[in-house]
Amino acid sequence: MLVLGIETSCDETAAAVLDSDGRTLSSIVASQFFAHGKYGGVVPDLASREHLRAIVPVVRDALSEAGVSLAALSAIAVTAGPGLIGSLLVGITYAKALCLATGLPLIGVNHIEGHIHAVLFEQKGKIEFPALALVVSGGHTHLYKVPENLDYKLLGKTRDDAAGEAYDKVGKLLGFPYPGGPFIDRLSPFGNPDAVKFTLAKMKGNALDFSFSGLKTAALRWVESHDVAAEIDARRALVNPSLEELRAATPQPTLDMLASFQKTVIAELLRRAVSSAEQIDARSIVISGGVACNAGLRLAAPAAVHGIPVYFPSPGLSTDNAAMIAAAAFPKLLRREFSPLSLQADANLSIA
Ligand code: KG4
Ligand code: ZN
Numbered sequence: 001m002l003v004l005g006i007e008t009s010c011d012e013t014a015a016a017v018l019d020s021d022g023r024t025l026s027s028i029v030a031s032q033f034f035a036h037g038k039y040g041g042v043v044p045d046l047a048s049r050e051h052l053r054a055i056v057p058v059v060r061d062a063l064s065e066a067g068v069s070l071a072a073l074s075a076i077a078v079t080a081g082p083g084l085i086g087s088l089l090v091g092i093t094y095a096k097a098l099c100l101a102t103g104l105p106l107i108g109v110n111h112i113e114g115h116i117h118a119v120l121f122e123q124k125g126k127i128e129f130p131a132l133a134l135v136v137s138g139g140h141t142h143l144y145k146v147p148e149n150l151d152y153k154l155l156g157k158t159r160d161d162a163a164g165e166a167y168d169k170v171g172k173l174l175g176f177p178y179p180g181g182p183f184i185d186r187l188s189p190f191g192n193p194d195a196v197k198f199t200l201a202k203m204k205g206n207a208l209d210f211s212f213s214g215l216k217t218a219a220l221r222w223v224e225s226h227d228v229a230a231e232i233d234a235r236r237a238l239v240n241p242s243l244e245e246l247r248a249a250t251p252q253p254t255l256d257m258l259a260s261f262q263k264t265v266i267a268e269l270l271r272r273a274v275s276s277a278e279q280i281d282a283r284s285i286v287i288s289g290g291v292a293c294n295a296g297l298r299l300a301a302p303a304a305v306h307g308i309p310v311y312f313p314s315p316g317l318s319t320d321n322a323a324m325i326a327a328a329a330f331p332k333l334l335r336r337e338f339s340p341l342s343l344q345a346d347a348n349l350s351i352a
Helices: 033-039 044-066 085-102 111-123 163-173 180-190 213-224 229-237 243-248 252-279 295-304 323-334
Strands: 002-007 012-019 024-031 075-081 106-110 131-136 141-146 153-157 284-288
Touching: 002 044, 002 085, 002 323, 012 044, 012 323, 024 044, 033 044, 044 085, 075 085, 075 111, 075 323, 085 106, 106 111, 106 323, 111 131, 111 141, 111 284, 111 323, 131 252, 141 252, 153 252, 163 180, 163 213, 163 252, 180 243, 180 252, 180 295, 213 252, 252 284, 252 295, 284 295
Parallel strands: 002 075, 075 106, 131 284
Antiparallel strands: 002 012, 012 024, 131 141, 141 153
16 A cells, blocks of 8 residues: 655645555655745745645655556545644645545644654554653644554643744844754754753643743843854854854854753753653653754653653654655554545644
């Protein structure tokens, strides 16, 4: 069986073909990085327009790289939400049109379920259930219980910013290119993570919820109370800088602040992932989403999780892609759980 996956929930237009043996026959991701970079964040209207431009060639490339025709597919899977409504609509409309033309069944997939399946798919049966999933990206910081029957249960989530969003806002504040997350991660090893004391968030109510707005405000206060205007301007003036150029343009106190910020985010993520894993007697921990690329998080996780096996997707499957959407569709295909052609985009679709 072959499934074509289509993903357009945010700022990547992606298509992939997977087979039922768990092989990725193709996975194409067209990033819109160039379109949004100069605005320091994703501009929803621009994103929809770029998806419209890219969707046909990206799907065509995915099919031709896989060496399959539409007629060889068993189903077409598409992200139904959560995400930007105009972006989701491009993928959903195109997937519906392909289904209408070919008679293939349509499978709507939740984007977050896709992120979880990026790991389940790569580990091929190695994940023991129940698993604790931490989905951490530019839009999500969510903890789920994942039982074997995939009847997810939400255990905690961010009450304000997502972790990736906090990274990107701090990056923007300091004049780093968009998105700031990967730059802060790669510069952190050059700073002293204990130099700036950021306090960990205390949560009233559900102790498994996250909050990053206090940390973001503390980073803003640090910027306001340090003489960093000239270095920020210097970094903003760089065009497509390399890591070395950015490092050269970043004095030690700022590197120390970035390392301290990163250490605090990682501590927050792992602290709650571990408490929730213990609460549900998890037999494995899955960490997925764009922030799962973070080198500091990958390094710190194994020691923090009290012996529970912890799994990350390979970097290409951490950030948004369509292979994870096709992977999440296979269990639905086996159950013949198809979506009607009236499937709607849902910006706030939840899995639990
Ligand atoms: O999953 P993703 O591609 O899109 C969303 O669904 O949001 O995640 C993108 C997010 C951005 O906020 C980006 O800054 C963050 O993931 N990110 C990172 C790293 N790589 C990507 N954050 C911290 N460290 C990284 N290495
Ligand atoms: Zn995502």
